[in-house]
Amino acid sequence: MLKKMLMCAGLFLSPLFCLSAAAQDADKIVRDSFNYMRGKSSVSTVVMTIRRPDWKREMSIRGWTRGEKESLFFITSPPRDKGNGTLKKGREMWTYNPKINRVIKLPPSMMSQAWMGSDFSNNDLAKSDSLIYDYVHTLEGTETHEGKTVWVIRSMPEPDAPVIWGMQRLKIREDYVLLMQAFYDEDLEPVKILTGSDIQMMSGRMFPRIMKMHKADAPEDEYTVLEYRELEFKDHLPDNLFTLSALRTSRR
Known part of the structure; x- marks a missing residue:
């Protein structure tokens, strides 16, 4: 760390190198946080609550993830929605009714659409790895949260990247817990903000038990919350779990 500080002071290398090193550090922070939050593999049960000024809707969801690119989840309640599922492998996604x-295989244009009328998109719920591969990350500064350092990172899309966001801004704690992910349009105006809270030990690591998505132009009482009821990180999940055949099978 001291060596890096001396370098950036200009005693050894040019300012251009310092900027490059900061970008590399930001890339590593984002990737490490993504992998920390997702784990090698995971199994979870969450309750999604969609709140609007005049109504509220709840769904229970059972989900599985493996690596950076595979996700499978099913709605387990209410009865009218039970069995609806989504499978994501790489940049491809399918839904089952x-x-x-x-x-049904979703075209790329549908990946960013709202999932089941919530404020989360299909990509959001599947924890898309697009943030790792399609963006250039820059460390903007630091803050403090509960006595821990928080990195503030600006993420700009790569040229010709197949993304809809003109920018994202992240707040990642030093233990790699994601505290905030803000999404901006092409004019760099905020569209929606994801925040993590109620951080506690889950399956051996600190994790935000509550994830809240709120649109920037929506009233305070209009948002969607994901509440983790169960979360287990695993070293491995079977190959046959992330298949179209498994998608057709309703799981409890």
């Missing part, structure tokens, strides 16, 4: 017993 038990009422018509049909698997």
Whole structure:
């Protein structure tokens, strides 16, 4: 750390190198946080609450993830939505509707659409790895949260990257807990903000038990919350779990 500080003071190397080193550090922070929050593999049960000024809706969801690119989740309640599922492998995503017993592959344009009327998109819920591969990350500064350093990172899309966001801004704690992810349009105006709270030990690591998505132009009483009821990180999940065949099978 001292060596890096001396370098950036200009005693050894040029300011251009210092900027490059900061960018590399930001890239590593983002990747490490993504992998920390997702784990090698995971199994979770969450309750999604969609709040609007005049109504509220709740769904229970069972989910599995493996590595950076594979996700599978099903709605387990209420009964009218039970069995609806989503599978993501790399940049491809499929949904399953038990009422018509049909698997539908989503076109890229649908990946950013709202999932089941919530404020989360299909990509958000599947914990898309696009943030790692499609953006250039820059460390803007630091803050403090509960006595821990928080990195503030600006993420700009790579040229010609297949993304809809003109910018993202992240707040990642030194233990790699994601505290905030803000999404901006092409004019760099804020569109929606994801915040993590109620950080506690879950499956051997600190984790935000509550994830809240709120649109920038929405009233305070209009948002969607994901509340983790169960979370287990695993070293491995079987290959046959992340398949179209598994998607057609309703899991509890």
